[in-house]
Amino acid sequence: MRILLAEDERDLATWLVRALAQSDFQVDWVDDGRMVRRSLKATRYDALILDLGLPGLGGHDVLADLRDADQRLPVLILTARDSLIERVSSLHEGADDFLAKPFEVAELEARLVALVRRARGSDHPRFACGPLAFDAGTKQFTLAHEPLTLTPREHAVLRALVQHSGEPLSKQEILDRVFSDEQDVQPDVVEVLVHRLRKRLHDSPVCIRTVRGLGYALESSG
Amino acid sequence: MTLEAWHRLSLRRTLLVVLLPGMLLVVGVELWLTWRTAVDAANAAYDRSLLGAIKSIDANISTDSGGLAVELPYRMLEFFELTASGPVYYRVATEEGLVEIGNADLPPPARPLETGKPQFSDAAYFGEPVRVGSYARLLPRALAGQEAPQRVVIQVAETLTSREQFTRKLVLQALARDLVLVLVAGVLLVLAIGWALRPLARLRSEVRTRSPQDLTPIATGGIPVDVQPLVEAINHHVDRTRRLIEARRRFIDDASHQLRTPLTTLTTQVGFALREPDPGRLRDALLAVRVQLDETVRQTNQMLALARTDTAELVSEVIDLAVLAEEITRAWWTEARAGHIDLGLDVPGEPIRVQAHPGLLKEALSNLLHNALRYTPAGGQVTVRVAAEPGEARLMVLDNGPGIPASELQRAGERFFRASNASQSGSGLGLAIVRSIAERHGGRLEVGVGPQGQGLSVAIVLPLATPSGRNSG
Numbered sequence: 001m002r003i004l005l006a007e008d009e010r011d012l013a014t015w016l017v018r019a020l021a022q023s024d025f026q027v028d029w030v031d032d033g034r035m036v037r038r039s040l041k042a043t044r045y046d047a048l049i050l051d052l053g054l055p056g057l058g059g060h061d062v063l064a065d066l067r068d069a070d071q072r073l074p075v076l077i078l079t080a081r082d083s084l085i086e087r088v089s090s091l092h093e094g095a096d097d098f099l100a101k102p103f104e105v106a107e108l109e110a111r112l113v114a115l116v117r118r119a120r121g122s123d124h125p126r127f128a129c130g131p132l133a134f135d136a137g138t139k140q141f142t143l144a145h146e147p148l149t150l151t152p153r154e155h156a157v158l159r160a161l162v163q164h165s166g167e168p169l170s171k172q173e174i175l176d177r178v179f180s181d182e183q184d185v186q187p188d189v190v191e192v193l194v195h196r197l198r199k200r201l202h203d204s205p206v207c208i209r210t211v212r213g214l215g216y217a218l219e220s221s222g
Numbered sequence: 223m224t225l226e227a228w229h230r231l232s233l234r235r236t237l238l239v240v241l242l243p244g245m246l247l248v249v250g251v252e253l254w255l256t257w258r259t260a261v262d263a264a265n266a267a268y269d270r271s272l273l274g275a276i277k278s279i280d281a282n283i284s285t286d287s288g289g290l291a292v293e294l295p296y297r298m299l300e301f302f303e304l305t306a307s308g309p310v311y312y313r314v315a316t317e318e319g320l321v322e323i324g325n326a327d328l329p330p331p332a333r334p335l336e337t338g339k340p341q342f343s344d345a346a347y348f349g350e351p352v353r354v355g356s357y358a359r360l361l362p363r364a365l366a367g368q369e370a371p372q373r374v375v376i377q378v379a380e381t382l383t384s385r386e387q388f389t390r391k392l393v394l395q396a397l398a399r400d401l402v403l404v405l406v407a408g409v410l411l412v413l414a415i416g417w418a419l420r421p422l423a424r425l426r427s428e429v430r431t432r433s434p435q436d437l438t439p440i441a442t443g444g445i446p447v448d449v450q451p452l453v454e455a456i457n458h459h460v461d462r463t464r465r466l467i468e469a470r471r472r473f474i475d476d477a478s479h480q481l482r483t484p485l486t487t488l489t490t491q492v493g494f495a496l497r498e499p500d501p502g503r504l505r506d507a508l509l510a511v512r513v514q515l516d517e518t519v520r521q522t523n524q525m526l527a528l529a530r531t532d533t534a535e536l537v538s539e540v541i542d543l544a545v546l547a548e549e550i551t552r553a554w555w556t557e558a559r560a561g562h563i564d565l566g567l568d569v570p571g572e573p574i575r576v577q578a579h580p581g582l583l584k585e586a587l588s589n590l591l592h593n594a595l596r597y598t599p600a601g602g603q604v605t606v607r608v609a610a611e612p613g614e615a616r617l618m619v620l621d622n623g624p625g626i627p628a629s630e631l632q633r634a635g636e637r638f639f640r641a642s643n644a645s646q647s648g649s650g651l652g653l654a655i656v657r658s659i660a661e662r663h664g665g666r667l668e669v670g671v672g673p674q675g676q677g678l679s680v681a682i683v684l685p686l687a688t689p690s691g692r693n694s695g
């Protein structure tokens with residue numbers, strides 16, 4: 001999953017990026033509210049973690065700005081002020097979830113996964129596509145209830161596809177969710193990984209369809 | 223009962239305890255005066271009729287026979303007894319008492335008689351109180367056997383029954399009148415006290431029924447002018463309490479916010495470390511946890527220090543700023559050296575004395591040096607300078623680090639304020655602590671641009687100790 005983190009505390013942000021990376025979240029960090037819009041335009045993110053006390057443009061303003069632009073991106077608010085008023089007003093302004101500092105990384109991750117899942121709407125209540133299912137808790141894929149063994153990169157690509165099952169993802173978007181910015185990789189890697197995944201899913205109703213000009217989409221004929 | 227105990231009594235009781243006996247005393251005095259007046263009036267009236275009796279006896283004295291003879295005006299005496307409503311006694315005698323007519327044992331006049339001047343006195347006759355009127359005059363001729371004319375003394379006495387009836391009647395009338403007055407005044411007094419104290423009772427119930435959180439001023443409408451200053455004083459106190467609580471609440475709010483961020487960083491670091499299989503990165507994480515813990519501890523201490531400087535009792539003595547500056551600068555020199563920063567001291571030759579709490583002032587200077595060394599890059603310069611100006615002493619820390627943007631200089635020293643160009647994590651409390659300490663000493667904090675228009679200059683400006691204030695060095 002690709003996440004944008006807007007947080008002005010350098011130490012906290014650095015360690016959040018590292019801790020989330022352990023669970024295969026690709027996190028980009030900005031420390032100024034004005035940079036949130038720009039980052040969202042440049043990259044397609046699955047969720048935004050927003051600290052309310054941002055310099056430049058405050059968290060509330062960033063949120064209002066986003067909702068004015070009709071951005072449906074799930075937003076999770078981080079704040080050290082966990083008063084009821086703060087929570088209620090944040091949710092009214094269009095936040096999807098609210099987490100008060102200090103929090104456990106595990107809870108943040110669980111909430112992010114839940115947010116992304118909810119954002120996919122009621123058609124896709126779980127990360128699943130036909131007999132292929134992804135358990136966000138154990139981070140395991142199952143195919144017809146049988147564990148599916150994958151390499152970490154295959155795992156990451158399939159996860160990106162299952163999170164957006166039924167809609168096409170471009171090679172770049174898949175890359176963004178599989179590799180961090182520091183890793184220098186060619187888009188062709190995605191083709192190789194998709195090819196390998198297709199082999200693994202060969203005997204099942206699940207297939208990865210190539211959508212011309214748009215990328216790949218995970219579909220199930222079963 | 224002590225005076226204090228008196229003041230503790232309720233207003234109602236105090237007023238009643240003072241006013242009711244007071245009124246009774248006034249009535250008593252008034253009755254006594256009435257009695258005195260009545261007695262005087264009765265004496266004046268009755269003495270005149272007594273004198274009338276004396277004169278009519280006098281007119282009937284004759285010495286024609288060579289002796290003393292009186293033809294008693296019986297009719298008149300009878301009439302006289304009627305008005306006196308009791309027996310009337312008389313005595314006519316020569317001065318030496320050789321010749322006596324009438325009731326011989328009537329008491330003699332109290333004082334020597336003057337010729338032609340009647341004298342009246344109270345006396346007892348046969349155990350009965352009587353009023354005696356006495357009169358003396360010179361006989362026209364000498365009595366037989368006497369060489370010279372003598373004085374004749376005429377005395378008439380009457381019992382006091384009638385006079386006493388007269389005065390008793392007057393006094394009883396006055397008593398009845400006074401009792402009615404006292405009764406009416408007492409009732410009015412009780413009503414007036416109750417009525418006057420009613421706003422106080424209302425005030426009491428209003429204050430009592432207030433919720434503990436209610437710190438709005440008490441309404442002064444309908445409260446007597448005498449009590450208004452009290453209500454205003456209470457309101458003033460309430461307002462001060464409200465502002466204090468407001469400041470505390472804001473501080474706790476800010477403090478909790480300020481502590482939550484480093485705590486979140488810590489939980490994140492620990493969460494990372496627990497899941498990290500690589501020993502090298504695990505160690506990195508643990509080191510970062512330690513740095514973060516140190517920072518959190520420092521911020522917590524700063525917050526506690528600030529809360530303390532706000533409330534600590536200021537026990538000050540006269541100290542030499544130059545000595546204090548040197549001591550603290552020495553203590554920080556090693557750290558400056560480790561960071562390759564040129565830390566120097568610039569103090570004048572003579573001592574600069576201020577009245578201050580040395581512990582607090584050291585804490586203030588330490589905070590300034592900590593900031594300067596933290597933000598000044600390696601190779602930079604930090605100077606501690608003490609300077610005296612007329613009436614004021616300046617304790618300054620100058621650096622040539624990044625400084626604070628000019629637009630934000632004004633806000634430096636506010637609690638939790640952090641400059642937008644801050645490169646290090648911090649609580650935003652260091653300068654606030656220094657400002658609080660400076661203000662506790664009756665001084666101020668001045669933040670400006672450092673030497674040569676670069677870096678930061680922070681000055682604690684304190685009033686110079688007056689020579690009379692010197693008691694130690």
